[in-house]
Amino acid sequence: MHKTLSVAKDTWWVGVNDYETDLFESLWPLPQGVAYNAYVVLGDKTAAVDTVKGPWFDDYIDKVATALDGRALDYLVVNHMEPDHAGVIGRLKHTYPGLEIIGNAKTLPLLKEYHGIEKDVIQVKDGESLDIGGHVLTFHTIPMVHWPESMVTFDATTRTLFSNDAFGGYGAHEGGLFDDEKPRERWEGEMLRYYATIVARYSGMVQTALKKLSALDIANIYPAHGTLFRQDIGQAIELYDRWSKQETERGVVVAYGSMYGNTRRMAEAVCRGISEGGVKDVRLYDAARSDTSLILRDIWRYKGLVLLGCTYNTLLFPALDALCVKLINRMPKKRVLGIAGSYSWSKGALDALRAFAETVKLEKIGPEVEVFAAPTAADLERCLELGKNMAAAVA
Ligand SMILES: Cc1cc2nc3c(=O)[nH]c(=O)nc-3n(C[C@H](O)[C@H](O)[C@H](O)COP(=O)(O)O)c2cc1C
Ligand SMILES: [Fe+2]
Ligand SMILES: [Fe+2]
Known part of the structure; x- marks a missing residue:
């Protein structure tokens, strides 16, 4: 995306696509890239809302200059200090x-x-509000969604909520920026993967933020990553609420x-049991090889979770x-959990999974x-039974 785009009256998208960062926060793969959305609003005074990650300054500043069309930039609203949005503040000021x-006491x-x-x-x-002449920007704090200083900015003139990381998703823009320009299946999975990896731990604070923001008369939700919502903001709010x-x-x-495949055979028997129990959505993952962010994404989507591990040097297999x-850190709730383990001498894996179950307090x-x-036929039969019981529990 090399263009500065008008996204509402007097409002410009000046963000960038990043296909070069392999791991977001050095943790989460970006197979479809990621966008840092930033904005400029032109009134009698001019204001930028958020910036971009450090290496993207040149792209960003070109777009800002295009949007400003010869004017100076009077204000920068900092909704969030994480360097993916605040990385170039020093150079912007220069x-x-x-x-x-503009920021709050925590910024x-x-x-x-x-x-x-x-x-x-x-x-x-x-x-509090800032009147830039023609546009009044109001700042609403949304603490811990997902940093202490996080806030959103509402422009009452265009009824646009610059929502910061809230409602954000992975995935670069592929021509289209808006919800009416992209197929839903192209952005929903990446929005949920972003939620599960970055925001999920703070779900309680998201609920508080949603209640607080429901008082605003919003037409557009423009987050700091991913799709801009203008046609149907209800779908974004509904997903976040859920x-x-x-x-x-x-x-x-x-x-x-x-x-060596013995625990995998147990897992496959569990999956077969789930399927025989009539559940179609079964997602089988090898914890050592599958992308953890995909596992977390699907855990956030589905009601049932089964974890099976072999014992490794008296403990649970490291990848599991x-x-x-990561799951304990995100505090999943309202889900059902099945566990199974294997060993050859001391045991350890199942005990560790029992301790995990105690900690997360899932049913x-x-x-x-x-x-x-190696599992016997009777062992595999019990795995099948676990699968069928899971199917019944998620019905
Ligand atoms: C490097 C290594 C360390 C292991 N450590 C233990 C252990 O501490 N206690 C134990 O009971 N079994 C231990 N085992 C045995 C495995 O847990 C057991 O063979 C299990 O069935 C392997 O399952 P898998 O075929 O799914 O890999 C270890 C196996 C390996 C290869
Ligand atoms: Fe962030
Ligand atoms: Fe971000």
Whole structure:
């Protein structure tokens, strides 16, 4: 995307596509890239809303200059200090020395530490507005969605909510920017993967934010990543409401850790049981090889989760353990859990999965299956039974 685009009256998209970052936050793969959406609003004064990640400054500043068409930039609204949106603030200030930077009480210490900027800053309170002449921008804090200083900016003239990471998704823009320009199946999965990896832990705060923002008369939701919603903002709000309430669909994720295939055979028997129980959405993942963000995404979508691990040096197989750590961090709720383990001498995997189940407090579905070395026909029968019980539990 090399063009500055008008996205509402006096409002320009000045974001960039990033296909070069392999791992978002050095964790999550970006097979379809990611967009950093940034905006410029032109009134009697001019304002930018958010910026982009450091390496993309040249692209960004060209677009800002095009949007400004010879004018100076008067204000920068900082909705979020994470460097994917705040990375070029120092250089932006250098380019437009008269720039005044707007943030809340939690933004300003971060601005000082990251960029050494203390001068020309305006501290705003929750609900406070800035009149730029023709557009009034109002700032609403949304604490911990997903940083302490996170806020959104509402332009009452165009009824546009610049929503920061909220409603954001992975995936670069492929020509289209808006929900009416992209097929839903192209953005929904990447929006959920973003939610599951970045936002899910803060689902309670998302609920608080949704209630707070419901008072606004919003026509457009323009997030800092991914699709811009203008045709049907209801679908974005509905998805966010569902994901943050942890409402799930009928389906089961089965993730296993296996070195020599015995635990995998157990997992496959569980999957067969789920299928025989009439559930079509079964997602089988090898925790060591499958992309963890896809596993987390599907866990966030479906009601059922089965974890099966072999024992490795007295503990749960490391790749499955790593998935458990990420899950505990995200606090999944309203789901049902089945567990199974294998061992050849000391045991360990199933005990670790029991401890995991205690920690996440999900409803357990039996039977627990523990297998010595290779599963017998009777062991596989119990795995099949676990699968059928899971199918019944997610119905
Ligand atoms: C490197 C390594 C370490 C293991 N550590 C243990 C262990 O500490 N305790 C135990 O009971 N079994 C241990 N095992 C045995 C496996 O847990 C057991 O063979 C299991 O059935 C393997 O399942 P898989 O075929 O799915 O890989 C270990 C196996 C390997 C290869
Ligand atoms: Fe962020
Ligand atoms: Fe972000």
